Amino acid sequence: MAKHQLHLRDIILLALIGIIFGVIYFAAGFIYNGLTILLTPIGYGPMANDLTMGIWCMAGPLAGFLIRIPGAAFLGEFFGAVVEMLLGDQWGAVNLISGTVQGLGAELGFTFTFYRTYNWLTLLISSLTLTLVTFGWDWFRNGYSHFSGQMLITMLIARFISVFVFSGIIVKLIANMLQRAHLIKQ
Amino acid sequence: MEKILFNNLSFAFDKQPILENINAEFKSGKIHLLTGISGSGKSTLLKLIAGLLPKHGGKITTGTVSISTNGRIGMLFQDPLMQFALDTPRHELEFTLENCQVPSAEIDSRVKNALQFGKVEALANQLISTLSGGQQQRVALSVVMAMQPSILLLDEPFANVDEENRQLILAQLLKINQENHTTIIITDHDLHGYQKLNPLVWQLKNRQISTLSASQRRKVLQDNRSSIKTSLPPATSLSIINFTKLSLKQGDKTLLTPASLALLKNKATLLTGPNGIGKSTLLKAIAKLVKYQGTITYNNQNIQKISPRKYYQQLGLIFQHANDQFLNVTVGEELNLSRKNGHNPYFTSRQIQQALAELDLAGREEQVIYSLSGGQKKKLQILLMLMMGQEVLLFDEPFTGLDQDSLKTVLKLITASRKIYPQTLLIISHQLNGLDEFIDYHLEMNHQQLKYCGGNS
Amino acid sequence: MNPSLKLFLILFLSLELTFTNKLWVNIIVITVCLVLLIHYHFRWQQFCWLIFIPLFPAIAIFTTIVLFSPGHSLFYGLVLFSRLYMYVSLGTIFTFTTNPLALARSLEQNCHLPSKYAYGVLAALNLIPKMKQAVTTIYIAGQMRGVTLHWWSPTLYFKAILVALQWSDQLAQAMESHGFVEGQARTRTINIPITARDWVITSTLIILIQIIVIALP
Numbered sequence: 001m002a003k004h005q006l007h008l009r010d011i012i013l014l015a016l017i018g019i020i021f022g023v024i025y026f027a028a029g030f031i032y033n034g035l036t037i038l039l040t041p042i043g044y045g046p047m048a049n050d051l052t053m054g055i056w057c058m059a060g061p062l063a064g065f066l067i068r069i070p071g072a073a074f075l076g077e078f079f080g081a082v083v084e085m086l087l088g089d090q091w092g093a094v095n096l097i098s099g100t101v102q103g104l105g106a107e108l109g110f111t112f113t114f115y116r117t118y119n120w121l122t123l124l125i126s127s128l129t130l131t132l133v134t135f136g137w138d139w140f141r142n143g144y145s146h147f148s149g150q151m152l153i154t155m156l157i158a159r160f161i162s163v164f165v166f167s168g169i170i171v172k173l174i175a176n177m178l179q180r181a182h183l184i185k186q
Numbered sequence: 187m188e189k190i191l192f193n194n195l196s197f198a199f200d201k202q203p204i205l206e207n208i209n210a211e212f213k214s215g216k217i218h219l220l221t222g223i224s225g226s227g228k229s230t231l232l233k234l235i236a237g238l239l240p241k242h243g244g245k246i247t248t249g250t251v252s253i254s255t256n257g258r259i260g261m262l263f264q265d266p267l268m269q270f271a272l273d274t275p276r277h278e279l280e281f282t283l284e285n286c287q288v289p290s291a292e293i294d295s296r297v298k299n300a301l302q303f304g305k306v307e308a309l310a311n312q313l314i315s316t317l318s319g320g321q322q323q324r325v326a327l328s329v330v331m332a333m334q335p336s337i338l339l340l341d342e343p344f345a346n347v348d349e350e351n352r353q354l355i356l357a358q359l360l361k362i363n364q365e366n367h368t369t370i371i372i373t374d375h376d377l378h379g380y381q382k383l384n385p386l387v388w389q390l391k392n393r394q395i396s397t398l399s400a401s402q403r404r405k406v407l408q409d410n411r412s413s414i415k416t417s418l419p420p421a422t423s424l425s426i427i428n429f430t431k432l433s434l435k436q437g438d439k440t441l442l443t444p445a446s447l448a449l450l451k452n453k454a455t456l457l458t459g460p461n462g463i464g465k466s467t468l469l470k471a472i473a474k475l476v477k478y479q480g481t482i483t484y485n486n487q488n489i490q491k492i493s494p495r496k497y498y499q500q501l502g503l504i505f506q507h508a509n510d511q512f513l514n515v516t517v518g519e520e521l522n523l524s525r526k527n528g529h530n531p532y533f534t535s536r537q538i539q540q541a542l543a544e545l546d547l548a549g550r551e552e553q554v555i556y557s558l559s560g561g562q563k564k565k566l567q568i569l570l571m572l573m574m575g576q577e578v579l580l581f582d583e584p585f586t587g588l589d590q591d592s593l594k595t596v597l598k599l600i601t602a603s604r605k606i607y608p609q610t611l612l613i614i615s616h617q618l619n620g621l622d623e624f625i626d627y628h629l630e631m632n633h634q635q636l637k638y639c640g641g642n643s
Numbered sequence: 644m645n646p647s648l649k650l651f652l653i654l655f656l657s658l659e660l661t662f663t664n665k666l667w668v669n670i671i672v673i674t675v676c677l678v679l680l681i682h683y684h685f686r687w688q689q690f691c692w693l694i695f696i697p698l699f700p701a702i703a704i705f706t707t708i709v710l711f712s713p714g715h716s717l718f719y720g721l722v723l724f725s726r727l728y729m730y731v732s733l734g735t736i737f738t739f740t741t742n743p744l745a746l747a748r749s750l751e752q753n754c755h756l757p758s759k760y761a762y763g764v765l766a767a768l769n770l771i772p773k774m775k776q777a778v779t780t781i782y783i784a785g786q787m788r789g790v791t792l793h794w795w796s797p798t799l800y801f802k803a804i805l806v807a808l809q810w811s812d813q814l815a816q817a818m819e820s821h822g823f824v825e826g827q828a829r830t831r832t833i834n835i836p837i838t839a840r841d842w843v844i845t846s847t848l849i850i851l852i853q854i855i856v857i858a859l860p
Contacts, residue, residue, distance in 0.1 A: 008825055009242070009815035011763030016807035019767060019774050024794050024803070036699040043711030045703025058800075066804070079764060085734070086743045086768055091696070092734025093653045097661075140661050142704055143723045146712045166795075173797035174804070180515045181554050181801075183808060238816045261820040267773065268810060269817035271766035277744060278821070280832040281762065285822030293832045315772055333822055475776075475783060498786040509805065510780055513788060513798055527789030556805070574788060 006075070010067050017066075018080030021059045022087075031055075044151065046142055050159035053134060054166030060106025061126050061167045065118055065175040066184060073110050073126070077103035098137070105133035106167070123172055127164040135159055188214035188257075188336055188369055190235055192395075194249035197230060197239070200557060204230045206393040207249070214337075215367040217359070217383050221375060221406070222390035224342075225560030225587040228373035229264070231390070232339045235371065236261045257336025258286070264342040266322035267315060275301065275325045276310045282329050296332055304328030305354065316437040319462050320351030327355060331362070338362065340372040348462035352379060359383065376461075376616065381407045414618050416628040416640035419450055426451040426578060426610050427472065429636075432480035434467050441467055444480060445636045447629075449578075452608040454624060456615065459631035465614045466506060468631065469580045472612075473503040484578075502576035506583050508563035509556070511570065517558070518551030520570055530575030532606040541569055544595050560587040568596055572603050581613040593617070597624055645841045646741050646749040652845050653737045656852060660729055666718065667859035668852060669725035676732035683740060693735055697727040718860075743768065749835045759825050766814050777806045 006014075035048035063076020081099025085092050109126020135156055138144060144152060178184050190212040197205040204227045212218050212235075220228050233239040234251050236259050253259070263269045272278045279297045288296060301307045304324040314322060323343055330338065338359075344352045360383050362368045372385070387398040387406060398406065425448035434442040441464030449455055459465050471478040474489060474497065482489050489497060505511050514520050521538070533541070542548040545565045550558075558566065564587055571579060585593055597620065600611075612629075615621065630639045660668060680690075701724045709720035747761040781802045785792040792799045 006759075007815070008759045008763050008818065008823070009811050011759055012767050012814050013807055013811035015764045015767030016770065016774070016811055017804065019771055020778070020800065020803045020807060023771070023775050023778050024799065033699045036703045040703045040706055043707055045707050046700075048703065049700065062800070062804075079767075082764060083768060083771075085738060086746075086764075087771070088738045089734070091731060092738040093650060094657045094730040094734045096654060097657060141726075143664075143708060143719060146708045146714055146716065146719050148711075148713050151711075170795060170797055170800075174800045177515055177797060177801040178804065181556055181805075183556075183805070233816070236820060238819065242812060242816055258822070259820070261817075263813070263817055263820075265813065268813040269821075270769065271762050271814065271818045271821070271823070272744065273765075273769055281823075282821040284829040284832060285824070285827075287828065287830050290831050290834070293830070315769060329821060473783065475780065494783070494786055495791065498783065499789070502787045503783075505780070505784070509809075510784055513785060513790060513802065523788055523790070570788070576787070 004069065006067070006069055006071060010069070010072070011075070013067065014063055014072065014075045015079045015083060017059050017063050017076050018083045021080055022083060025055060044154075046144075046147075047151075047155050047158055049138065049142070050135075050155045051162050053131075053159050054162035054164065054168075057102050057106060057130050057134070057163060057167045058171055060103055060130070061109065061123060061171045062174060064106060064110045064126070065122075065171065066178060068115065068118065068185070070110070070115055071107070074103035074107040077106050098134075101137040102130065102134055105130035108133065118175075120172065123168040124164070127160065127168045130163050130167060131156070131160040134163075188255040189252065190214070190337070190369070190371075191252045192231075192234075192249070193252070195234075195246065195251050196248040197227075197234065197244055198247050199230075199244045202557070202559070203247070203393060204244070205395075208395050210388065210395050210397070212369065212371060213386070214369045215363075216369060217363050217385040218369075218371040218388060219377070219380055219383075219385035220371060220373040220388045220390060221377065222373075223375060223587060223589065226390040227393060228390055229341050231395075232261065232341050232371065232373060235259065235337070236339055253337075255336050258333045259337045259339065260330035260333050260335030261338075262323065262326050262330060262340040262343045264345050266319045266326060266346055269326050270314050270322075270329075273313055273315075274311050275306055275314060275328065278314070278325070278329055279332055282332055286333055300328040300332035303331050303358065318348070318351075318436055318439050319346030320348045323347050323355060324351060327358065335368060337369045338371070340370070342373055342375070344374060344376065344461060346462050349460045352461070356380070356383065377407055414456065414622055414625060414628060416456070416625055418638050418641040419448075419453075419627050423453075424451045425449060426485060428483045428486075430481040430483070432471070432478060432482060434464055434471060434476075434478050436464065436467060440634055442631070442636060443634045447636060447638075449610065449612060450627065451610055453626040454604075454611040454613065455627045455629055456613050456618075456621065456625045457629045457631060458614070458616070458618075463631050465631055466582055468636070469503060469582050469612070469614065472580060473501065475503075498576075500576055501578045502571050502574055502580070504568060504571050504579065504581045504584050508560070508567040511567045512555050515554055516551065517547065517553050517555055517566060520555060520566065521551065524570045524573040528573035528575050530573055530603060530607050532603040533573045533575075538573070541599055544599065545569060545592070561589065561592055564588055565592060565596060569599070572600065575607060576609070578610040578612070581611065581615070583614055583616070585615055585617045590620075593620060597621075600624075644844060645753065645835065645837045646746040647753045648837055648841050648845055649737060649741065650746070652848060653733050655849065657730055657733055659852070659856075660726065663856055664719065664722050665856055665860060666722050666725060668855045669722065669729040671855055672729050672852075673725065673732045676736045679736055680732075680739065685739065689735075693731060697731050701727040745835065748831070748833065752831065752835050753837055757826070758823075758829060762818065762823065766818060767811075770810060770814075774803075774806070778803055 032048055032052045035051055036045055039045050039047055059080050060073045060077030064073030078099045081095040084095050106126055108129035112125050113122045192208045192210045195208040222228050240246055270278050272281050279300055283293045283296055301310050304327045306324050306328055356379055359370055363370055387403045389396050427449040429447045431444040433444045457465055470476040568584055628640050705720045705724040709717055747765050750756040751758050751761045781799055782792050
């Protein structure tokens with residue numbers, strides 16, 4: 001089969017990846033709320049969002065590594081949002097917007113490495129693009145323009161660390177296992 | 187006129203040969219039954235006919251397969267749930283007819299006819315995922331028949347199907363064949379109930395295909411399900427797992443009405459019963475993988491009150507699908523994990539080496555597990571779980587895909603280990619040959635009941 | 644209302660209101676959604692959930708802006724607080740009144756979304772209960788080997804993706820054997836049109852919102 005475009009099987013796989021992360025992250029929702037409660041009294045409540053950002057964005061980079069076709073990273077992330085919406089998640093259709101933003105952030109990392117290199121550099125770049133793109137969106141969504149400069153810098157750094165740990169390091173560890181099992185087609 | 191012709195065909199997955207030099211012509215308008223142990227290449231053969239292979243993987247290394255038909259090719263798959271794109275039977279039928287470009291005006295009546303054919307009108311708007319395996323296969327048959335195929339392929343269609351639905355589907359297949367002259371090819375390893383279809387029987391063995399003569403055919407189609415002789419458990423024996431008013435359900439179908447019963451410590455108990463009756467569900471209930479009503483106790487303690495970590499140190503399940511058991515990538519990593527965390531004293535490093543040699547797994551430490559053959563995976567899986575040394579081991583069809591020699595080796599290994607380290611075993615198996623010596627007691631599950639059998643009863 | 648148009652409307656409103664800092668329009672949108680939900684017999688437990696879900700992030704943003712930011716602006720605190728509820732109300736009204744198959748058919752017919760996307764995602768959706776079971780099985784298989792897996796364990800995802808790889812192969816083959824061919828024309832069981840009424844509702848709502856945005860703070 002021609003491999004330059006996504007086929008039915010790849011689409012089902014991407015949607016299933018979205019579902020896997022949705023199923024496993026059910027637990028991570030509590031972490032988000034817990035962090036929010038902890039950080040709000042010291043004025044850093046919104047940082048819970050930054051600290052957990054990497055968790056919500058794992059599907060995209062992993063999909064990009066697994067299916068090496070332009071668009072895979074975007075759809076891996078985006079389908080996760082679609083699935084949540086179709087399941088009747090309360091954030092529903094609005095998730096599609098965050099899904100699009102996160103998907104773009106993940107995809108850009110692979111675009112900047114021309115869909116040729118798939119290594120640590122790719123994940124570092126995709127962590128950077130994810131951090132910046134999602135931060136840009138949250139700037140408007142969560143009214144960051146009202147926050148102090150110091151807080152914004154702290155939040156940006158927290159977000160990058162989170163994204164790099166979860167969507168970078170853990171994704172790479174998963175990808176390594178898949179690679180050793182010969183499940184990633186070059 | 188249809189033609190299904192294999193001409194000196196060889197087929198391989200990742201350089202692993204599955205079929206070699208197959209020459210066969212499946213006559214059109216007939217019913218063909220293709221037998222062979224699991225992993226012998228039956229599915230591969232059907233998928234080659236359906237055109238799904240080599241499109242979706244693998245490679246034809248020699249020869250050709252030529253299919254000519256002026257109709258469609260329909261296929262029923264082994265895993266009933268994995269063949270539906272949509273949520274309800276009606277939607278799946280609509281989807282299928284849309285795919286086949288049936289004009290909008292005709293879709294409704296075709297859907298109705300198809301539902302009627304599979305006798306699933308009452309299920310039309312229910313979620314497919316809540317139906318039983320038998321109902322799902324009837325829906326699948328309806329969908330396939332809506333396509334009005336000229337060739338119908340069925341890949342181990344009855345693996346999760348109860349007896350009643352099996353008979354119903356077999357009767358419908360006979361009807362299709364007689365009325366529409368549809369060519370039907372079925373793969374199965376359990377041959378009971380096929381006699382009235384009067385099929386041509388093919389056998390796949392060692393990657394080769396052969397056709398059976400009329401007398402051989404009569405012999406294999408005879409209902410000769412083997413039986414096993416055991417005694418009833420004595421009333422005074424020590425139990426380890428107890429059921430009190432245990433009942434099981436799948437969707438809204440009752441699998442087991444309240445049953446109270448004990449499993450005996452350090453004994454091997456065989457669990458048999460027709461397909462789709464709920465044997466696997468019972469094992470999963472004991473392993474806390476599915477919900478149940480009533481109480482299950484382990485050493486007189488309610489299993490719901492034992493922490494998972496502790497419970498699974500004492501109770502292990504050999505999954506039906508070997509892949510579910512593994513956690514790592516290579517054979518060596520898996521062995522190391524069981525070496526590190528296991529505590530079965532029988533398995534000294536010398537014994538492990540010997541077991542590996544006998545199981546024909548030696549020297550494969552670097553190999554990726556998922557590239558092993560079905561039989562090799564099964565053997566590795568059993569070894570890994572024996573090494574763990576839980577007090578109780580539940581086996582869900584551990585012997586499928588093993589040839590006679592491998593089966594003997596595996597049984598010998600389990601017996602030797604139990605001499606040093608006795609374990610309680612509960613084994614689901616439809617394969618009873620050679621188990622006589624091995625089994626102490628025999629539980630039979632049927633008609634929503636669970637009871638010991640044997641002795642003079 | 645046509646599902647695609649409804650989706651477009653919801654996305655349009657969410658996006659517009661993200662980039663306009665107005666309080667009243669948020670409150671009006673929330674109120675209208677709630678009235679509609681009552682009309683569609685939304686249960687009170689679902690209402691509680693609707694209030695609970697955005698509560699923590701909404702309070703966090705509110706307190707941060709009102710108490711800890713340089714501006715200490717109560718108005719912006721309220722705008723952002725109500726914005727999260729606006730998102731959730733819009734999201735809920737959409738999911739509560741839209742059936743996935745109808746949406747897929749509408750996107751296929753009205754927006755010419757390739758059918759492989761529409762039905763590929765729907766097919767995966769049916770496997771959610773089975774995927775939950777598969778993930779539980781992985782955790783338990785780990786414990787039976789003396790390994791405790793956590794939600795951050797790479798092994799957990801590796802195993803789950805193995806399952807997904809196998810299922811996607813099986814499903815794609817099964818759909819193909821049910822006559823599905825990528826890019827091939829399909830007929831329609833049900834026609835999902837975009838009616839004149841749909842257009843009128845959509846444009847009226849958009850215009851109304853613009854007026855509110857301009858007129859009220």
